[in-house]
Amino acid sequence: MAGSDLKGLFIVLEGLDGCGKSTQAELLSDFFARRGIRYLHVREPGGTSLGDKLRQILLDPQTVLTRWGEVLLLAAARAQLVQDLVRPALARGEIVISDRSLFSSLAYQGYGLGQDVELVKRVNLEAVEGLLPDLTFFLEVEAGVGLARQATRRGLDRIEQRDEGFFQRVVEGYRQLARDYDFVRLDGTLPVEVVHEQILTILQGKLREEQEDE
Ligand SMILES: Nc1ncnc2c1ncn2[C@@H]1O[C@H](COP(=O)(O)OP(=O)(O)O)[C@@H](O)[C@H]1O
Ligand SMILES: [Mg+2]
Numbered sequence: 001m002a003g004s005d006l007k008g009l010f011i012v013l014e015g016l017d018g019c020g021k022s023t024q025a026e027l028l029s030d031f032f033a034r035r036g037i038r039y040l041h042v043r044e045p046g047g048t049s050l051g052d053k054l055r056q057i058l059l060d061p062q063t064v065l066t067r068w069g070e071v072l073l074l075a076a077a078r079a080q081l082v083q084d085l086v087r088p089a090l091a092r093g094e095i096v097i098s099d100r101s102l103f104s105s106l107a108y109q110g111y112g113l114g115q116d117v118e119l120v121k122r123v124n125l126e127a128v129e130g131l132l133p134d135l136t137f138f139l140e141v142e143a144g145v146g147l148a149r150q151a152t153r154r155g156l157d158r159i160e161q162r163d164e165g166f167f168q169r170v171v172e173g174y175r176q177l178a179r180d181y182d183f184v185r186l187d188g189t190l191p192v193e194v195v196h197e198q199i200l201t202i203l204q205g206k207l208r209e210e211q212e213d214e
Contacts, residue, residue: 008090012101015139018146019188025099027196040089043099045077059157071109079127111173139188143167
């Protein structure tokens with residue numbers, strides 16, 4: 001479970017833009033809602049008044065920002081979200097579904113932009129006071145796939161406009177993180193419903209495990 005004092009379960013969806021995180025977060029939310037299971041659905045960056053303002057700045061193609069500026073604004077948004085919403089929900093024993101997490105910063109700003117991954121991790125762990133997800137689903141797609149899905153849907157934001165090489169590094173970074181942090185790797189090119197069923201199967205296994213531990 002998420003930290004010793006927290007009763008809830010902290011679930012995170014990770015992967016490249018367009019890999020299906022929001023789609024799966026919605027399906028999972030609907031699943032919990034239909035069963036009357038209390039949950040909180042958040043996305044990063046955002047979710048608080050500060051976070052939504054920072055999201056606008058971070059994604060606006062007009063924004064000029066240094067690499068560390070990007071790391072720190074993301075960490076500031078994340079810190080606020082975790083303090084104001086995520087921890088309280090976990091303390092109430094709820095399931096939290098988060099669309100992105102500090103792992104996105106390790107993949108994008110660490111591996112993608114070439115910032116020191118260990119330092120990005122330290123800054124973010126400080127920001128969230130050590131809270132790590134209980135279960136991280138990595139929806140794996142190749143760099144071109146996600147962006148092609150996004151580009152047909154809407155324009156690309158500031159970070160999505162980066163070159164192909166950036167997204168190659170990000171996806172390789174995710175693969176490394178998947179090994180280091182024991183992510184659940186799922187094939188994001190499978191049909192939406194199939195991915196959803198795989199998530200439910202893993203989740204049910206995890207919930208059973210936790211009940212047995214109690
Ligand atoms: N497994 C899938 N197969 C095909 N298309 C998908 C799949 N999952 C999501 N999509 C579509 O791809 C686009 C991006 O999905 P989205 O969930 O918004 O990705 P993300 O939140 O990771 O950026 C949407 O148009 C969505 O309907
Ligand atoms: Mg999304």
